[in-house]
Amino acid sequence: MSEKMITLTIDGQSITVPEGTSILAAARQADKDIPVICYHDATTPNGLCRLCVVDVNQGRVLQPACVAQCQDGAVVETRNERVERSRRTILEMLDSAVDLGQAPEIQTLIHDYQAAPDRFPDAKRRDHSELDDNPFYVRDYSQCVLCWRCVQVCGEDAQYTFALTLGERGFNTHVTTLFDIGLLESPCVFCGQCVGVCPTGALKPKVEWGMEQGFSADEIRQMTRRPRRKADSEA
Amino acid sequence: MFDLESVLERYSERGRDALLPALWEIQTGLGYISLDTVHRLSHTLHVPATEIYGVIEFYSLFHTEPTGDTVIQVCTNPACGALGADAVMGGLCDRLGIQLGETSADGRYTVLSTTCLGLCEHAPAALVSVRGVGERAVAPAQVDDLLAGIFPPYHPVVGGDIRVLLDGIHPGRAQPLADYGDYVALRHALIASSPEAVIETVEQSNLIGRGGAAFPTGRKWRFTRQSPNLPRYVVCNADESEPGTFKDRVLLEGRPHLLLEGMALCAYAVGASRGFLFIRGEYPEAARRMAKAIAEAEAAGVLGENILGTNFSFHVEIRRGGGAYICGEETALFEAIEGKRGFPRIKPPFPTTHGLFGQPTVINNVETLCAIPGIVRHGPDWFRQWGTDRSAGTKLVSVSGHVQRPGVYEIIPGITLRHLLETTCGGIIGSLQTVLMGGAAGTFLTPEQLDTRLTFEDLWAIGGTFGSGAIMVFNDTVSIRDVLQRLGHFFQHESCGKCFPCQIGTQRQSEILDRLDAPLAGDYERLHDIGLTMTQASLCGLGQTAASAVLSAMQIWPEVFAGREGVG
Numbered sequence: 001m002s003e004k005m006i007t008l009t010i011d012g013q014s015i016t017v018p019e020g021t022s023i024l025a026a027a028r029q030a031d032k033d034i035p036v037i038c039y040h041d042a043t044t045p046n047g048l049c050r051l052c053v054v055d056v057n058q059g060r061v062l063q064p065a066c067v068a069q070c071q072d073g074a075v076v077e078t079r080n081e082r083v084e085r086s087r088r089t090i091l092e093m094l095d096s097a098v099d100l101g102q103a104p105e106i107q108t109l110i111h112d113y114q115a116a117p118d119r120f121p122d123a124k125r126r127d128h129s130e131l132d133d134n135p136f137y138v139r140d141y142s143q144c145v146l147c148w149r150c151v152q153v154c155g156e157d158a159q160y161t162f163a164l165t166l167g168e169r170g171f172n173t174h175v176t177t178l179f180d181i182g183l184l185e186s187p188c189v190f191c192g193q194c195v196g197v198c199p200t201g202a203l204k205p206k207v208e209w210g211m212e213q214g215f216s217a218d219e220i221r222q223m224t225r226r227p228r229r230k231a232d233s234e235a
Numbered sequence: 236m237f238d239l240e241s242v243l244e245r246y247s248e249r250g251r252d253a254l255l256p257a258l259w260e261i262q263t264g265l266g267y268i269s270l271d272t273v274h275r276l277s278h279t280l281h282v283p284a285t286e287i288y289g290v291i292e293f294y295s296l297f298h299t300e301p302t303g304d305t306v307i308q309v310c311t312n313p314a315c316g317a318l319g320a321d322a323v324m325g326g327l328c329d330r331l332g333i334q335l336g337e338t339s340a341d342g343r344y345t346v347l348s349t350t351c352l353g354l355c356e357h358a359p360a361a362l363v364s365v366r367g368v369g370e371r372a373v374a375p376a377q378v379d380d381l382l383a384g385i386f387p388p389y390h391p392v393v394g395g396d397i398r399v400l401l402d403g404i405h406p407g408r409a410q411p412l413a414d415y416g417d418y419v420a421l422r423h424a425l426i427a428s429s430p431e432a433v434i435e436t437v438e439q440s441n442l443i444g445r446g447g448a449a450f451p452t453g454r455k456w457r458f459t460r461q462s463p464n465l466p467r468y469v470v471c472n473a474d475e476s477e478p479g480t481f482k483d484r485v486l487l488e489g490r491p492h493l494l495l496e497g498m499a500l501c502a503y504a505v506g507a508s509r510g511f512l513f514i515r516g517e518y519p520e521a522a523r524r525m526a527k528a529i530a531e532a533e534a535a536g537v538l539g540e541n542i543l544g545t546n547f548s549f550h551v552e553i554r555r556g557g558g559a560y561i562c563g564e565e566t567a568l569f570e571a572i573e574g575k576r577g578f579p580r581i582k583p584p585f586p587t588t589h590g591l592f593g594q595p596t597v598i599n600n601v602e603t604l605c606a607i608p609g610i611v612r613h614g615p616d617w618f619r620q621w622g623t624d625r626s627a628g629t630k631l632v633s634v635s636g637h638v639q640r641p642g643v644y645e646i647i648p649g650i651t652l653r654h655l656l657e658t659t660c661g662g663i664i665g666s667l668q669t670v671l672m673g674g675a676a677g678t679f680l681t682p683e684q685l686d687t688r689l690t691f692e693d694l695w696a697i698g699g700t701f702g703s704g705a706i707m708v709f710n711d712t713v714s715i716r717d718v719l720q721r722l723g724h725f726f727q728h729e730s731c732g733k734c735f736p737c738q739i740g741t742q743r744q745s746e747i748l749d750r751l752d753a754p755l756a757g758d759y760e761r762l763h764d765i766g767l768t769m770t771q772a773s774l775c776g777l778g779q780t781a782a783s784a785v786l787s788a789m790q791i792w793p794e795v796f797a798g799r800e801g802v803g
Contacts, residue, residue, distance in 0.1 A: 037735075047581050048734045050772045061779060062771050067581050086736070086772040089764045093739040120743055121755060146738070155286075165289030166576065166732075169559070171742035173732035178285040179270045179299065187285070 006072040011079075015070075023065035023076055024052055034078050035087065035109050038147035039066040040197055043157045046148060051109070053086055054078045062086060088113040096120035097171070099142045102201025106145070128174065133182035135224040136190045138209045141174055143202040150194035150203060151175060163188035237264030237367060239272065243279045251282050252592075254290060254574030258297055259516075259555055266306075266366040267298040282574065293576040293731075294557025295349070296364075296516045303338040303345035307381055310360040312351035312478040312725065313671065313718045314635040314707050318375075320359040324348060326378035344382070350560065350725050351478035351675075352517050355635030355707070356642045357389045362517055370519035391485045392642030395659060397621070399629045400605050401645045404489040409524040411531070415492040418537040420612035421499050425545045428611075433504040434460060437607065439615035441627035446472055446563070446600030447676070447703045448776070449691055455597055458587035459505045462595035469502045469510035469549075470572070470591055470598040474556050474563040476515055477674035478725060479705030482631040483601035485643045487514065487521035490605065491528030495538060495551060497604030500611055502549040505597050510549060513568050515556040522555055529553070560729035564775050565590075565598045567731065578733045579775035600703075602631055622648035626690035630701075636708035637664040646689060653685040656708060665710035669791075673702025675722050676780035678787035698787070715795050716751045719788055723748035726781040737778030740769040744782060754798050762789065762796065 003018040010027055017026045022045075027034050037049035045066045053062035055077040062083060070076075077083065091106070092115045100106050109115075128141035146166075154164040163186045167176040177186045195203045204212075210220035239261070246257050257276060261268050268291055277284035291297045309315075309324040324335060327346045331339040338345040354360035357374035361381060364370045373381065374389045390406035403410045424433050438453030459467060471494065475483040486494060498510050514522045529551055532538035540548045554572050556562050562571045566580035569591045590596025606628055610618045618628045626648035632655065635641045639661030646655060652670065656663050670680045678699045680687065687693055691701050709718065723745035730741040744765050747758050766782030766789075773779045789796060 046733070047774060050734050050736050050774070053772045060771075061773075064581070064774075082767070082771055085764060086768045089768040090735050090739075090772065093743055093765070093768075094735060096743070097739050120746075120761065122750075123743060123746060146732070146735075155283075162283035162285045165285045165292075167289070167292045168732075169293050169576075170727060170730040170732045171738055173738065178273070178288045187283075 006070055008070050008072065008074040008076060010076045017070055019069075021070050023054060023056070023063065023068050023070055026070050027054075027065060027076075027078060032078055034065045035112075036066060037106060037109075037145060037199060038149070040147075040149050040199075043149050043152045043197060049145070049147060050090055051087055053083060055080055055083055084113065088115050091115040092119035094145060096123040097126050098145050098200075099125075099140075100145075100200065102143060103145070103199060105199065124171070126171070126174070131182075134184050134188075134190070135206060136192070137195050137206055138204050140202055140204070143200045144175055145200055145202075146173055146175070147199055149197040149199070153193040153197055154188075158193055159189070159191055161187050161189055161191070164194065239264070239275070243275060246276075246279050249280060251280060251574035252572055254280060254282060254287065255554060255557060255571060258287075258291065258294075258557065262297050263364075263369050264367060266304070267301050269299070280574075286575075290574065290576055294516075294559050296558035302366075304343050304366050305384075306345045306347060306364040308347045308349035308352075308362045308364075309376065310350070310352040310354070310358070310362075311348045311721060312355065312675075313709070313721045314355040314479055314641075315351075315359040316717065316721050317636055317709060317713050318358040323359050323361065323376050323378055323381075327381065330378060330382060349517070349558075350728055351476060351480075353475055353481040353484045353515075354389060355479055355481055355633065356392050358635065358641075370516070372517065372520060391489060392640055393485060393489075393644070394640065394642060395645035396647055396650065397629055397645055399609060399645060400486065400490070400493070400602065400631060401643070404485065409489060409491050409528060410493075412492055412528070412535055412537075415490070417535075418492070418496045418499070418532075418543070418608075420608040421496050421503070421537065422543055424500060424503060424611055425543055425547055430460065430504045430506060433500060433611060436611060436615055437504070440606075440610045440618040441615070441624065442603065442606055442610065442618065443626075443691065444600055445602035445606075445630070445704070447477065447673075447700075449701070452599060452603055455587060455599070456501065456505050458585075459595045459597045462588045464588075464595055465506075466509065467505050467507040467595040468591045468597070469498055469505065469507045470565075470568065470596055471498055471510065471512045471601060471604055472563065472565060472568060472598055473512055473514040473518070473521070473601050474568055475518070475601070475703070476560040476563050476729075477676060477703045477705055478722075479633060479635050479671065479674045479707040480703040481633045481635075482643045482704060484518055484521055486601050486605050486631075487518065488524050491525050492532065493605045493608060494525075494601055495528060495532055497607035498551060499538060499542065499549050500607050501597055501599065501604060503547055505595075507597070508548050508550065510551045511554055511572055511591065512551055513554045513556060513562070513572060515562070516558045517556075522553055526553055559731070560725075561731040561775075561777055564777060567775070568598065569596070576731075578731055579777070581774070623690050623692070625692045626701075630689075630704060632689070632704040632706050634660050634706045634708065637667075637710040637713075638662065638708050639664060648690045649688050651686050651688055652680070652706075655689060655706070656685070663708060663710065665712060668709050668711045668713060669715070671707040671709070671718070671784060672705075673700040673783075674705035674707075675725050676700075676776075676783050677702045677705065678783055679791055681791060700783075715788065715792060716748075719748045719751065719785060719795075720745075722784050726777075730777065730781070734772075734774035734778060736769045737773045737775075737781060740765045740773075740778070741781050744769075744785065748785070751796065752798070754796065759789070759793075759796050
């Protein structure tokens with residue numbers, strides 16, 4: 001069966017792709033860079049970070065390139081004034097809420113889009129204390145951008161373990177477990193897939209975390225062999 | 236005494252879509268939902284316990300910690316705010332010796348604030364939840380009555396230039412089936428019309444959706460019928476939560492059979508045999524009356540199996556929302572019925588092909604469906620005799636705030652806002668400052684715009700919206716800053732948190748609005764950037780309109796955003 005092909009214009013360049021191709025995929029095919037945060041090739045795209053928004057036919061609202069499909073004859077602009085404002089403002093707001101210190105890719109975007117540091121003074125941040133409740137990995141949700149990837153791979157995108165979910169809603173949304181129990185008490189099987197898809201430093205293998213904290217190889221070996229509450233309480 | 240075992244037993248053959256009903260029973264019976272209960276429910280429904288917890292966390296009427304025997308939630312919307320909500324809240328807290336959000340020392344009362352309860356015509360409003368009994372909406376709320384457990388019934392205030400939808404509304408009770416009649420339009424359609432002919436009639440009537448998005452109803456039905464997949468569903472969106480909107484509540488409580496007949500006609504037209512009526516959790520009386528009406532209709536053979544002796548069957552199930560404005564967004568509403576967190580889905584695909592349970596679905600607002608029986612019975616020309624080409628038929632508006640008679644009014648589109656407020660509603664109280672048109676997601680109008688005609692097209696032409704027909708009137712005793720702050724808190728509280736622009740934007744917008752008395756340099760530009768970003772880059776209609784009123788206020792009253800000194 002031959003696929004139906006459609007032709008659209010991306011930044012003035014005519015591109016022909018099979019029907020059903022996302023704008024992001026078409027743009028990548030044409031070597032055009034559209035930034036993403038939540039998008040990951042291995043997880044179901046949810047179009048929630050909105051960094052990938054593009055202008056399609058100068059419509060009333062912008063379209064998320066990761067999930068919006070190419071339409072025949074569409075005129076797409078991947079970086080015009082309103083696209084830039086949206087991306088810049090989203091980055092500034094994210095920076096005002098989350099510790100992005102260990103998210104180099106997002107730091108690069110902040111630089112690219114000239115997002116102002118401290119654009120939002122006196123802003124409530126999503127501060128969480130570090131959770132060190134198992135020998136395998138450490139969770140610091142102050143660095144969590146809520147891309148959902150960890151919840152997705154823990155659930156129906158991969159593992160079907162359902163150890164993770166989202167608590168509260170709106171700005172206060174956070175990744176958590178059943179009644180915030182520790183991971184050892186949860187259904188978590190420590191498959192590590194959540195750590196693998198985390199785009200920031202929110203989820204970190206215990207060994208990497210221990211090395212950053214300056215523990216010796218021996219000390220790290222000790223701490224990854226049995227559950228610990230908080231490193232500082234035993235230090 | 237609440238018996239968890241028997242509740243779980245009743246749900247043992249049910250799937251995930253029974254989650255919200257089960258949570259409601261447990262919440263009402265026990266006052267909260269414990270870890271142990273979640274584990275039990277997980278085994279009953281075969282839903283991961285962690286997922287159930289995520290669902291409970293999403294909805295504001297479900298609690299995971301014990302609360303007082305009675306939970307009193309006081310409405311904080313702008314209409315209630317303008318008419319004394321803070322005094323009620325403060326009075327309750329003073330008398331109980333607690334802060335907002337706390338439980339009294341004797342464990343009897345918890346006092347919370349909540350977003351719009353849809354009782355704006357009797358502002359200020361409160362929602363009272365008594366453990367083991369259920370919810371009750373109270374308006375106007377008075378401290379003494381609330382603490383004495385006295386809940387005087389509220390009666391709808393209705394009026395207008397014409398009575399079509401509001402015909403047969405009586406204070407204090409729902410119109411019984413005997414008064415409503417024998418579903419004449421449905422009988423007529425089943426005997427004399429094909430489903431196709433019903434769709435054609437609705438198309439020709441020019442009826443457009445009354446929920447806010449104004450999509451042509453007939454076209455929606457046609458797309459759904461054209462979708463090859465089966466089964467198809469009919470869903471009524473009775474999650475009316477737009478601040479200042481309460482017309483659907485009046486229809487649900489007053490004319491349940493009009494709505495049920497409209498749903499049945501829709502089901503016949505699109506080929507559905509199962510429908511859901513999703514009523515917001517804050518409308519307990521509407522849910523009770525609709526449940527009674529469904530039983531009444533089934534007993535009379537106008538709903539259920541083999542309706543009126545034909546081979547057409549249609550069953551309606553009620554679903555109560557858990558307290559989330561976002562569930563008025565159609566795809567978030569589907570998620571809620573499916574037993575999930577109320578996150579809006581990416582569109583396309585649209586509900587007409589991929590709706591409830593991934594199946595073709597018509598989802599219509601209460602008022603839209605209530606217009607159907609008349610259209611089918613009397614024909615499209617009958618409906619089009621009122622209004623304009625683009626705003627055909629009669630239209631309900633909810634008027635609240637500073638008018639002599641706040642209430643639900645049935646209007647003929649084309650009358651002016653001035654006529655509505657100065658004549659129909661008995662006049663404006665005091666000196667008019669502004670009208671918030673279309674609810675929290677609407678725009679402010681100035682006194683100079685009072686002669687605007689109330690039609691979809693006239694309001695669009697001045698950059699406004701008819702929205703859901705909410706009209707909040709504020710005289711010059713009201714502080715615009717206070718109104719804006721309440722709107723900011725509303726969206727901050729109701730953002731689902733899915734997409735970044737709205738999740739963080741509603742928080743930042745609210746923070747900046749909260750410091751309007753002493754703004755920081757650059758706040759105007761910040762609000763502007765947040766507003767445009769939410770409007771253009773958000774995932775759903777909530778985020779896309781969360782800055783609408785603020786952006787319109789920035790145009791009308793730039794001085795309000797310039798700090799206290801800038802105001803003359």
